[in-house]
Amino acid sequence: MxxxxxxxxxxxxxxxxxxxxxxxxxxxxxxxxxxxxxxxxxxxxxxxxxxxxxxxxxxxxxxxxxxxxxxxxxxxxLGAMVKEIKSNGRLKLTLIGGFRMNAVEGEYCEIETSTGKMYTGTILHTKASVHVYRDKDERTEDNMEVRIDEVVRSADDVRKLGISVGDFVSFAPRFEQTPAGFIKSRxxxxxxxxxxxxxxxxxxxxxxxxxxxxxxxxxxxxxxxxxxxxxxxxxxxxxxxxxxxxxxxxxxxxxxxxxxxxxxxxxxxxxxxxxxxxxxxxxxxxxxxxxxxxxxxxxxxxxxxxxxxxxxxxxxxxxxxxxxxxxxxxxxxxxxxxxxxxxxxxxxx
Incomplete structure (x- = not known):
């Protein structure tokens, strides 16, 4: 051989x-x-x-x-599912697999509805703006949320998109191959x-x-x-x-x-x-x-x-x-x- x-x-x-x-x-x-x-x-x-x-x-x-x-x-x-549609039009997540929420903070994501429609969003802390909050919170499911890239101001607006509890959320892989031979990706x-x-x-x-x-x-x-x-x-x-x-x-x-x-x-x-x-x-x-x-x-x-x-x-x-x-x-x-x-x-x- x-x-x-x-x-x-x-x-x-x-x-x-x-x-x-x-x-x-x-x-x-x-x-x-x-x-x-x-x-x-x-x-x-x-x-x-x-x-x-x-x-x-x-x-x-x-x-x-x-x-x-x-x-x-x-x-x-790894991934997540929609746990709750919040009154402000954002999504609370429940995790799939073992990882820390800080590992996906700021990550782009996709929400797939039960009919297969896809929406994009970003996973953020609920107090993301440094110009408004003095954030010292640990990252947990309770204080992280998905900001959907659609015009939504309420839970009803989100539901009208077809998004519901139990929909799957996936994280952007951001694949990259470098000249030195490294492969970077989720x-x-x-x-x-x-x-x-x-x-x-x-x-x-x-x-x-x-x-x-x-x-x-x-x-x-x-x-x-x-x-x-x-x-x-x-x-x-x-x-x-x-x-x-x-x-x-x-x-x-x-x-x-x-x-x-x-x-x-x-x-x-x-x-x-x-x-x-x-x-x-x-x-x-x-x-x-x-x-x-x-x-x-x-x-x-x-x-x-x-x-x-x-x-x-x-x-x-x-x-x-x-x-x-x-x-x-x-x-x-x-x-x-x-x-x-x-x-x-x-x-x-």
Whole structure:
């Protein structure tokens, strides 16, 4: 498997990331982005099906059809829903996923009505003007609101637009690729990983590669709320590898250039055999990696374990800075993660 890095098309991955992050898909409202993935797989003539939760499972038949592998990445993101239409014509939010309100203060957003109509707005503190208020408040759901870009002065004005409680609110991704190779955007968690897997599927298909084991790719759509990857795991599946972002911060080994291999998160240790295998493959392919522990983190693999599946589970992903906030990674991280994953899919147990 020498030269695996040469098979990793980072430019294509970045193109996919840009397309994916610009499709709003907060948990619970992922049909459009799942359709994008389905259309991509149709062009490659890779079979797939949708589960009842709305996730997508693609399958590549391998030489061994009695033992299966599953890899997963999630396409759902953080977001919000309309909690209340306020008397001043602004919207109070309830959060989808775990993030701090200060991470979205000042962010542009879109409100999608039940009929599919879209309106734009900005998420602001209720005392945003420094010329009027001496603001010292902590940012909470109670003192943040959406200013809608429509002429609305009352709750009735808002309702006439078709906006109602329960409508989904998504955050502007603000995708940007810099000359130094950085990719800046919201929702790199976990659309960067989805792009990596989709790009690898394209390479495998174009090279007419037969994998050693039948391999399922689950594009899950409820990871941010805890249960995206806990079902549709075949009884034959012996290894389950979540591909999700590596967390960066004080005390972490992960950086924006590596593939981050998780040894333990808030759910407990990942299977040591699979972790050691990923390390071995990284060293074999000269792919820069770090082994790390994520203290406040859970993955689709840990959700699968909690749901009772008898599998060996692991977690790997690109290093992403400022998770659940203003995220950034580097093309080297995509390259290193892609190389390890490609080698893993071609490897024997």
């Amino acid at each position: 020498a030269g695996v890095k040469q098979k990793v098309n980072v430019d294509h991955m970045i193109e996919l990331i840009e397309k994916l992050v610009n499709i709003p898909s907060p948990s619970g409202n992922t049909e459009k982005v799942i359709q994008f993935v389905a259309d991509y797989l149709k062009e490659l003539e890779i079979p797939y099906y949708l589960n009842r939760k709305g996730g997508l499972i693609a399958t590549l038949k391998g030489q061994n059809e009695q033992e299966h592998r599953m890899l997963t990445a999630h396409v759902d993101t 929702h790199l968690d976990d659309k960067a990983s989805v792009a990596i897997l989709l790009s690898l599927l394209k390479t495998l298909k174009e090279e007419n590669t037969t994998l050693p084991y039948t391999t399922h790719i689950l594009i899950s759509n409820n990871e941010e709320i805890g249960y995206g990857g806990n079902s549709n795991i075949t009884p034959e599946t012996f290894e389950y590898l979540a591909v999700d972002m590596g967390a960066i911060g004080t005390g972490q080994t992960t950086d924006e250039y590596c593939a981050s291999i998780c040894a333990k998160d808030s759910s407990g240790p990942y299977h040591p055999r699979l972790r050691k295998k990923l390390v071995q493959l990284a060293e074999q392919e000269d792919a820069y990696y770090q082994v790390d522990i994520y203290p406040y983190y859970g993955s689709d693999a840990s959700a699968a374990i909690r749901s009772g599946h008898d599998i060996v589970h692991g977690l790997i992903g690109p290093g992403i800075d400022a998770s659940h906030s203003h995220e950034r990674t580097h093309r080297d991280s995509l390259l290193n993660t892609g190389a390890i994953l490609y080698a893993y899919m071609l490897s024997e147990a």
